[in-house]
Amino acid sequence: MRRYAGLLTLILAVALAAPPARAQEKPRYGGELIFAVPSQPPSYDAHQEETFGVIHPVAPHYNTLLRVEPFDRTGTKPVGDLAESWTIAKDGLTYTFKIRRGVKFHDGSDMTSRDIKASYDKIIFPPPGLKSSRRTTYQAVEAVEAPDPYTVRFRLKWPESSFLLNLASPWNFIYKADILAKDMRWYERNVMGTGPFTFVEYVKGSHWVGKKNPNYWDKGKPYLDGYRALFISSSSAQVAAVRGERAHIQFRGFTPADRDSLKQALGDKITVQESPWDCVLMVAMNHTRKPFDDKRVRRALTLALDRYEASKNLSRIAIVRDVAGIQVPGTPWATPPAELEKLAGYSRDIGKSRAEAKRLLREAGVPDGFAFTFKNRGIPQPYEPIGIWLIDQWRQIGLNVKQEIVEASAYHPMLKRGDFEVAMDFACGFIVEPDLDLGRFVTSSDANYGKHQDKVIDELYQKQARAVDAEERRKYLRALEKRLLDEEVHVMYTLQWNRIIPHSSKVKGWTITPAHYLNNMLDTVWLSE
Amino acid sequence: MAIERATERLGELDGAPARPWVDAARDFVRRRPLGAVGAAVVLLMLVVALLANLLTPYNPVAVDFAAMLAPPSASHWLGTDAFGRDVLARLIYGSRTALFVGFGAAFFGATVGAVLGVGSAYFGGRVDLYVQRVMDVFLSFPLIILALAIVAILGNNLPNLITAITIPMIPRCALVIRASALSIREMPYIDAARAAGFGHGRIILRHMLPNVMAPYLILLTAFLGQAILLEASLSFLGLGVQEPTAAWGLMLRGAAVEFAEAAPWMAIFPGLAISLAVFAFNLFGDSLRDALDPRLRTQ
Numbered sequence: 014m015r016r017y018a019g020l021l022t023l024i025l026a027v028a029l030a031a032p033p034a035r036a037q038e039k040p041r042y043g044g045e046l047i048f049a050v051p052s053q054p055p056s057y058d059a060h061q062e063e064t065f066g067v068i069h070p071v072a073p074h075y076n077t078l079l080r081v082e083p084f085d086r087t088g089t090k091p092v093g094d095l096a097e098s099w100t101i102a103k104d105g106l107t108y109t110f111k112i113r114r115g116v117k118f119h120d121g122s123d124m125t126s127r128d129i130k131a132s133y134d135k136i137i138f139p140p141p142g143l144k145s146s147r148r149t150t151y152q153a154v155e156a157v158e159a160p161d162p163y164t165v166r167f168r169l170k171w172p173e174s175s176f177l178l179n180l181a182s183p184w185n186f187i188y189k190a191d192i193l194a195k196d197m198r199w200y201e202r203n204v205m206g207t208g209p210f211t212f213v214e215y216v217k218g219s220h221w222v223g224k225k226n227p228n229y230w231d232k233g234k235p236y237l238d239g240y241r242a243l244f245i246s247s248s249s250a251q252v253a254a255v256r257g258e259r260a261h262i263q264f265r266g267f268t269p270a271d272r273d274s275l276k277q278a279l280g281d282k283i284t285v286q287e288s289p290w291d292c293v294l295m296v297a298m299n300h301t302r303k304p305f306d307d308k309r310v311r312r313a314l315t316l317a318l319d320r321y322e323a324s325k326n327l328s329r330i331a332i333v334r335d336v337a338g339i340q341v342p343g344t345p346w347a348t349p350p351a352e353l354e355k356l357a358g359y360s361r362d363i364g365k366s367r368a369e370a371k372r373l374l375r376e377a378g379v380p381d382g383f384a385f386t387f388k389n390r391g392i393p394q395p396y397e398p399i400g401i402w403l404i405d406q407w408r409q410i411g412l413n414v415k416q417e418i419v420e421a422s423a424y425h426p427m428l429k430r431g432d433f434e435v436a437m438d439f440a441c442g443f444i445v446e447p448d449l450d451l452g453r454f455v456t457s458s459d460a461n462y463g464k465h466q467d468k469v470i471d472e473l474y475q476k477q478a479r480a481v482d483a484e485e486r487r488k489y490l491r492a493l494e495k496r497l498l499d500e501e502v503h504v505m506y507t508l509q510w511n512r513i514i515p516h517s518s519k520v521k522g523w524t525i526t527p528a529h530y531l532n533n534m535l536d537t538v539w540l541s542e
Numbered sequence: 543m544a545i546e547r548a549t550e551r552l553g554e555l556d557g558a559p560a561r562p563w564v565d566a567a568r569d570f571v572r573r574r575p576l577g578a579v580g581a582a583v584v585l586l587m588l589v590v591a592l593l594a595n596l597l598t599p600y601n602p603v604a605v606d607f608a609a610m611l612a613p614p615s616a617s618h619w620l621g622t623d624a625f626g627r628d629v630l631a632r633l634i635y636g637s638r639t640a641l642f643v644g645f646g647a648a649f650f651g652a653t654v655g656a657v658l659g660v661g662s663a664y665f666g667g668r669v670d671l672y673v674q675r676v677m678d679v680f681l682s683f684p685l686i687i688l689a690l691a692i693v694a695i696l697g698n699n700l701p702n703l704i705t706a707i708t709i710p711m712i713p714r715c716a717l718v719i720r721a722s723a724l725s726i727r728e729m730p731y732i733d734a735a736r737a738a739g740f741g742h743g744r745i746i747l748r749h750m751l752p753n754v755m756a757p758y759l760i761l762l763t764a765f766l767g768q769a770i771l772l773e774a775s776l777s778f779l780g781l782g783v784q785e786p787t788a789a790w791g792l793m794l795r796g797a798a799v800e801f802a803e804a805a806p807w808m809a810i811f812p813g814l815a816i817s818l819a820v821f822a823f824n825l826f827g828d829s830l831r832d833a834l835d836p837r838l839r840t841q
Contacts, residue, residue, distance in 0.1 A: 249799075270800035326607035330624045330797055391780055397796055401625055401785050405605040416784045418698060 040522060044540035046240040049251040049263040053218065053244050056201040059184045060136050061144040065529050068183055069264055070221035070242035072533040073235075074119070075186035075206035078110060078129055078165070079177065081444065081526065083537050086288060087344045088526030089445050091181040095129065095207070096165075105172030105481055108180075112163045116230040118189050119204075119211045126159035131190035133157045133167075135197060143197055150179055150449060172479055174486055175448035183443055183530045209235035209536040218244055229536075236522065236539035255515065258282075261540070262516035265529045266290065268332055268394055275515045284518045286525035289334065289341045290510035291450070292441040294399050297462040297504055302434050304383075305463075309373040311502035314435070315358035316370035317410040322363070323402055324508055331398040334511035339494045341509060341527045344445040346490055356499045370410045384413040388436040390424045396437060399507050428462040438462055438504065443530035447490055448478050454497055454504065465503040469496055570833060577829020583822030591637040600628035602635040603786040611805045621807035624797030629807060633815050635788035640819060643700070643773040643783075647707035648765035654708070655715025656758050660750045662716065663723035664742065674720070677713035685710045689772055693781045703782050707772045715761050722754045756834040763830055767823030774816045790816050 052066030059067050059075075080094040093099070096110040116124040137154050139145040153173040158166040169176065186206060192199050204212040207230070210223035224239035243260055245251050252271045254260035256278050267275070275283050298305040298314065305311060320336045328334040336359065338348035353359050360366050374383070389400040404414045414435075419427050428436060440460075442450050453460035455471050470493060477489035497503055514525050522537040571578040590597060606626030614621045620629040662673040680688065692706035726732065727750070735745045776782035777791030785792060793812035802809055 268800060270797075270804070274803065322607060326610060329610065330800070393780075393796055397785065398624070402605060404786055405603065405625075408603070416786065418780060418784050420694070 038521060040236045040539040041541060042236050042539070043238050046237050046262070046520065046535065046538060046540065047260045048240070048242055049245045049254050049260045050221075050242045051246055051248070051251060051263065051265055053246075054221075057204055058198075058200040059186050060132075060139075061146055061201075062184075063146050065265060066244075068530050068533050070215075070223075071204065072183060072186075073208055073210040073223050073240060073535045074204050074212055075208040076116070076534075077181065077183065077185050077187060078133075079181040080183070080534070081178075081181050081531050083532050083534075084524045086524060086526060087341075087445065088291075088528055088531045089178065089344055091177050094181075095124065095187055099177075101177075106169045108167040108169070108176065110165045110167075112165060113230060114163060116207050117228055118207050119226060120189075121228075122189065122191075124187065124189075124207050125162040126165045127162065128190045129165045129187055130157050130159040131193045132185065132188045133165075135188070135193060136185060140197060147182065147184060150182075150452075172481055173448065174478065174480060175446045178444055178446050179449070181444065183528075183533065209534060210237075210240060213239070220244065231536060234536045236537075237535065240535055255283075255517070258517065261520045262514065262523075264514065264533060266332060266512045267515055269329055269513065272513045272515045282518050283515050284520070285513065285515045287514070288512045288525040288527050289337070289343060290332070290441075290512035290529070291341050291443075291445050291527040292439070292510040293337070294333075294395065294507045294510075295438040295440065295504050296403065296507065297428065297433070297436050297438040298502075299431055299434055299436075300463050300465045300503070301431060304377055304379050305434060307377045308501055309377040310379055311505075312357050312499075313370035313373040313377075313379075313410060314407065314412075315498070315502050315505040316366040316373070317406045317412075318358050318403070318505070318507070319363040319366075319406065320359060320508060321361060327395075327398055327402060327508065328511060331395040332510050332513065333395045333399065333508035335509040337506065337509040338498065339451060339490070339506070340447060341445045344527065346445075346447050346487065348491070348494060352491065356495065357502060358498075358505065367410050374410065374412075379412075381411040382413050383411070384415065385434045386415050386417050388417050388419055388424075388427065388433045390437055390439065391418045391420045395510065396439075400437065403507070429459070431462065431464055433462075436462070441528075443528050445527050447486075451477075451493065454493075463503055465501070467496070467501060467503065470501075470503070570829070574829040574832060576825050577832075580822040580825030580827075580829065583818060584826055587637050587641060587819060587822070590634055591641050594634045594638055598628065598631040598634050600631035602627060602631040602788040611801060611808075613805070614807055620811045621805065623793070623808050624801060624805070629793070629811055632788040632793055633790070633811060636790045636793065636812070636815070637819075639783055639787060639789040640770045640773060640816075643704055643707065644766045644770040644823075646704040647711065647769040647773070648762055650704070651708040651711025651769070652715045652758060652762045652765055655712040655761070656719045656751065656754060657746075658712065659716040659719030659721075660723045660746055660754060663720045663727055664746055664750060666727075670720075673716070677716050680710065680713040681717070683710070685768070685772065686775055689776060690779070690781065693776060698776075698781045698784065700783065703773065703776060706776070707769050711765050711769070715758075715765070718757055718761060719754050722757050723750055726750050726753045760827060760831040760834060763823060763827035767820040767827065770823065771816065771820050790819075 050066060050069045052064050054067040054071060055062055057067065057071050059071060076095045078094060078096050079091045081088045082090040082092045095113055095116060097113045099108060099110045101108055112126050112129065118124055134157055136145050137148060137151040137157065139148060153169045153171050153176065155168045155170045160166060188200055189205055192205060209226050209229045211226050213222040213224050215221045221242040222239065225235055225237060229235065243254065245254060251263050252267065252275060255263065256275055272285055276285060298311050300306050324334060324336050335342045338353050340347045354361060358366065387404060390396045400416055404416055407414050427433065440453060451474055452458060455474050456466050473489050473493040473496065477486050477493060480486035480489055498506065512525060512529065519541045520538065521541050522539045523532060526532055604627065609618065609622045609626035611624055612618050612622040618628050622628055658673060662670045688710040689706045692709055693702060696702040696705060732745060732749060735749050773782055774791030777789045778795045780795065783789035783792055790812045794809055798808040
């Protein structure tokens, strides 16, 4: 019996610590959710935009074919939204979706598979001159078909394990086919969806308002009467808005200092949700410049980093926390900690790592005190603290690093030109999926800023993307990770971002996920008072 | 040697100052105590900047997570910042940055401005007209806005930062120096120099510039304070000196703002350093103006 006492205690502890089941909380109807949005929508067409400034205010007007399960903290489980069910052919080349009946656009017209086909044709096969930001992630798609009003079929050129999750992309709003047929750009300045909220008004630089769609197909939802998105770019003003209870929430994230000050000021009136964030700062090393063309030098740079110490301490001042490999910790394809520690720069014995780093630098002919410039993006969080930390870590292996801050708008062109020796690289995903997160490391990728050429990486990427069996895919992913971060050190990962959402405790029915692009439809959200 | 000593002795006996600089300094302290305080602070800054590595055991750029956000204590007199870096060490090393940028920008700004002002006054006519209109254009921009624009165009490294602070100072100096130079131009010895066939360069450099040294020195000290303030402002805005270099304005941004309530020492001490330095340079500059301006001197 004593043997099981520990286990029993553990089970009880987990049961007590677990949040109360959703079923126990009866949603309350009414109220207006007010949230701050730090960015503004350049246009309203999510198919072509890349900022959360579109998703946060505009997503509640639309549905997507699939969505990620709104209460899944990993944000990796696709569930039907406009799709009621689906089947996948045995060869993995055909996906057939049954579409919900009775779904209406806000103008009262019926939504059918024709609208879904038109929307996906716009995303995957846009007409010349029309921008589609995520078109390349659907390269496997040969055709989108609508054999009947309530069936949509995707035919693929090759099987792709990420395809289903990719269809749950929050960017893929379903638009009305008739409107698209007349004007493919109509949705840049207008709203007409099937979502839980209808459009009321948008005042540029001020606010965006939506009100409850009384004819929403998901009966009983939404719970809110409406929502109001306030465009507030200053982070201190966002915090002040939540602190002054003028806004319930800001869906992107706050800093640890903001979290602490809000919690201190408002106590139980604030609920804090945290999650590893599908954003990471990496270090790109220019393979066309000496001495960074030498993998011993690149390896020395990663070996110098004490990631575990930084994780413990930088998380107090910056929006970073976990030590991670190529996938967000806690998600299906994440690297187990024991395996991670085997990679260069991930050992817990920092003294040994740094001694090895110094030896490699000597071997590569890099003198003590060697100076280079590290280019960083002119954004405070978390670029600034990570930059200071990196320079200090490299100082400890005898490198003399000068930081050059490049203004945010000029940063991306600078990376693309390859005008750097070592520079901060960054990536933020909308869904945690290796295909979406790792495509940047393929030799031909536009985001291969370090200009490495590695056929092994290219092959491993393709193999993992097409592997149908999960174990097989995992094996390829681990091999790719070892090649990328250890054997060749084409790039180095710093720390995984940490998403911190301190929100009014009145806000219920919203669950944090690793991406700030997910869970913004607001159909499950309600206000307790 | 004996003759020299005898002459010195004779001078003393005659009541003439044997050590004119010491006596002038003594006179300055007696007549203008506030200016002397300013000068003392400036001198202290210079000493601190020169002896920075002897004055603190801490490396101003070394991260020490174990000491993050530590309040002032016996080991860290002014506390530590968000990276565990000693605030006092960063203040001491920051004085180097402030003085280097301050002296650099003030010297170049005042010197180029003086040459342009004297040249403009000397040549007069169309040259004066065009130079002054260009100066007017620069003067129409507030100091910080012009510096911001320049650093945004050139990029934000140390030489560019000095250039960005220098350029807005040039027209301000040129305007004042021109006013002084206009009266000098009318002096008989300038006419005599022309009549003797001296070239323009020689007249400007040998006969006019030395005569505008008083306003030049006054402007130089006044600009020093402004340049330190401007450097701190640009660094605070992220357009000046870059981390991890120790600089006062830089110490006021980022975590100092975020942790203003929890760790106020991160903002208070650099703020005090900037205020004190600017105040000291202004006091010194004002007193220097009073001492060197003949009109004020007679009053």
